[in-house]
Amino acid sequence: MYVHEEGNLRQFIELFAGCGGMSLGLQSKNFDLVLANELSPMAAETFALNHLGIDLSKTTSAGSNKVSWLASNHSIDNLDKRLRENPYETRTADAGGYSDINDEDLVHGRHLIIGSIVQLNEFLEQELNANIPLKDKLTVDLVSGGPPCQSFSMAGLRQKDNHRNRLPWEFARFVGLTRPKIALLENVSGILRAFKEGGNEFHAWIEVSKAFASIGYAPICIHVNAKYVGLPQNRPRFIMLALRRDVLDKLLRTPLNDAEKEALELALESLSSSFRWDQMKYWDVSNSADAGFFLGDLFGSFFTHRTSTEWVPSQSALQDLEISSKSESPQSSYVQKINILFGHKLSSTKTNTQLRKHTNKVKQRFRVYQVLENVGIRSLFSAICNENDPQVLKILTAPLLKEEFLFEGNSLRTPRDMNEVVDLFKKLKTKKHTQRALVRSAPAPAALSIPDDCCHYSETELRTLSVREVARLQSFPDSFEFKSKVTTGGMNRKFEVPQYTQAGNAVPPLLARAAGTSINTILERIETIETESLKRRW
Structure with missing residues (x-):
């Protein structure tokens, strides 16, 4: 084999x-x-x-x-x-x-x-x-x-x-x-x-x-x-x-x-x-x-x-899998390498490529994470949500007033003022504290075992990664097929190991x-x- x-x-x-x-x-x-x-x-x-x-x-x-x-x-x-x-x-x-x-x-x-x-x-x-x-x-x-x-x-x-x-x-x-x-x-x-x-x-x-x-x-x-x-x-x-x-x-x-x-x-x-x-x-x-x-x-x-x-950037693993990518988009040298080193003959087509559906609110949150990665201050999310001093909030929101992350129809726009940023951040607040966005030109973060641990780097694809994309980041070849449930939740998390967890927690x-x-x-x-x-x- x-x-x-x-x-x-x-x-x-x-x-x-x-x-x-x-x-x-x-x-x-x-x-x-x-x-x-x-x-x-x-x-x-x-x-x-x-x-x-x-x-x-x-x-x-x-x-x-x-x-x-x-x-x-x-x-x-x-x-x-x-x-x-x-x-x-x-x-x-x-x-x-x-x-x-x-x-x-x-x-x-x-x-x-x-x-x-x-x-x-x-x-x-x-x-x-x-x-x-x-x-x-x-x-x-x-x-x-x-x-x-x-x-x-x-x-x-x-x-x-x-x-x-x-x-x-x-x-x-x-x-x-x-x-x-x-x-x-x-x-x-x-x-x-x-x-x-x-x-x-x-x-x-x-x-x-x-x-x-x-x-x-x-x-x-x-x-x-x-x-x-x-x-x-x-x-x-x-x-x-x-x-x-x-x-x-x-x-x-x-x-x-x-x-x-x-x-x-x-x-x-x-x-x-x-x-x-x-x-x-x-x-x-x-x-x-x-x-x-x-x-x-x-x-x-x-x-x-x-x-x-x-270092190999995230884009090298994912670019040919992007929805907007043309079908003839060439695979990177990184993808070619892992397919040669670890590939086998069980499958000739890519499996585990199913994408998850998201509400507009979740997509908005993903865009905020992308912006925070762009400005290099991921801790801003919780800081802005928990801060009440207007002067401090003015300083915290200043770097964000140059970025487009508010939805208006199907397009993005820059927030008008500090209050608009604060209101949006509080509306999007979640108990999960490890979420972040990939950066196109940098390696991905370590946490990948839960679907919403991180989101895609593309502004046109405000979504989580597929199991195949997680597998790519983990250096699994495209012929490696993940079995069982795709994901899980609730009390079942204590014992179930679905596809995302299998790929994200693997050596x-x-x-x-x-x-x-x-x-x-x-x-x-x-x-x-x-x-x-x-x-x-x-």
């Missing part, structure tokens, strides 16, 4: 697989999928179609022994109900539910397991305790994944005790059971910001690092941004590469620059029981002091687009490809050491 580059195929397991963005990027760098796990049946439906070639919405069973459920309230004959059930309320077979998994599913190859990582770890421990040699059969180079991150996100509620915060520890638990050479964990950059509690600070990234160090995996922590790897999106992310002790020992015997050596030696020190974790650090792609780390061979793949002139394939490049370099280095060691023996 995928065209691999020249070189060794490396086996990997994908946890928290979502719709499959991480897997897509890794497979483009010669990683071969052995096993995937995803909690949401809605996201799993997309993963199964694009990575296993199985359309779960058109079959009466999981098919070909490639998809299994850890727990469900419905039998396999009711697959349509399985695909829509709340995964947090499913019952195991012991509790009156259904389970399809068996030990062969773990080693069968290219298998998707739907259900909780907690239940998967429990199952794996039971199999190992029964002396079934799964560890030998599950020998892989890499375990990767991006645990859900809403409670770490700076755009969210920042809940230290949210149950989702335990998932990175379950990730480490799985790694401890399967013992890959390397573990790759991706998360929001909010994991780097301290939680404050009772006057003390709690650093989630350090606690996660401790969990991996406790099982003999040395953590190398990196703060990256997807725009530096060619994504048309300003998407800062936390990356942890956790190296098994023997892998790290060999890597330290290879040629390293000073920054790489510092990072690896610090990772090695963290495995000591006497290590002081207040000395732990991460390497930041936007910090000039860390430049040496990202200019070396090991981690340079995270820093290929180094200046703002090299961007281009970022995963960059990580795969780095991991390949590390593995090639240690393989050279192993080969030289064998030669000396003989």
